[in-house]
Amino acid sequence: MPVDQSAVKTTLPAAPDGRRRRRRWPYVLLAVLALLAGGVIWQRSHPVVLRAEVDIDAGPDQVWAVLADLPAYQEWNPFIVRSSGRLQVGRKLTNVHRFGTRTMVFGPTVLAVEPGRELRWIGRLGVPGIFDGEHSFVLTQTAPGRTHVVQQETFRGIAVPFTTGWLRGDTLSGFKALNSALRDRVESRQR
Secondary structure: OOOOHHHOOOOOOEOOOOOEOOOOHHHHHHHHHHHHHHHHHHHHHOOEEEEEEEEEOOOHHHHHHHHOOHHHHHHHOOOEEEEEEOOOOOOEEEEEEEEOOEEEEEOOEEEEEEOOOEEEEEEEOOOOOOOEEEEEEEEEEEEOOEEEEEEEEEEEOOOHHHHHHHHHHHHHHHHHHHHHHHHHHHHHHHO
16 A cells, blocks of 8 residues: 655654654754854954063164064074065965974964064964964164064964963063064174
8 A cells, every 4th residue: 555655754753751852963053153153253352462562772674674584583583483485465474483392383474564664464273263363563763773662463263262371371472582582683783
């Protein structure tokens, strides 16, 4: 005897108490997606910002000459121990950072190059929104032959909250070491 297909209902097996079981995975998936979206929105509005400043007894052009000489980083820079590429907006650099005894390679994209004023790039781990860092050096002449340098990085992405301790520890100390070494390098050239 043929079965009328329109009368057949596809149901899940009954639970022990007689109720029909429902598929829960779509609800779990929606909850996970909502948490991720909320995390991204929260992290975009609450970035981690690291900042280190230094005053250098030299003009902005002398500071820029050292900062823009990427191949020489290996001679003096304790944080970005090697750097290569062209300082041109839109170009990629290859930066090797030292964190204690480890090194990590980053391939940031240059965002701003204003000789004597600003150098800025953005680096990402993986796809945008996971772990993004926008790094800048801003040079301001405070008096003739004196420059104030602000090195800053703004970190955004869903992985950033899990690395805040490392960022505020190893990374910030690397910024401070770089600033001190930059000052020493520039001022030694002035003597």
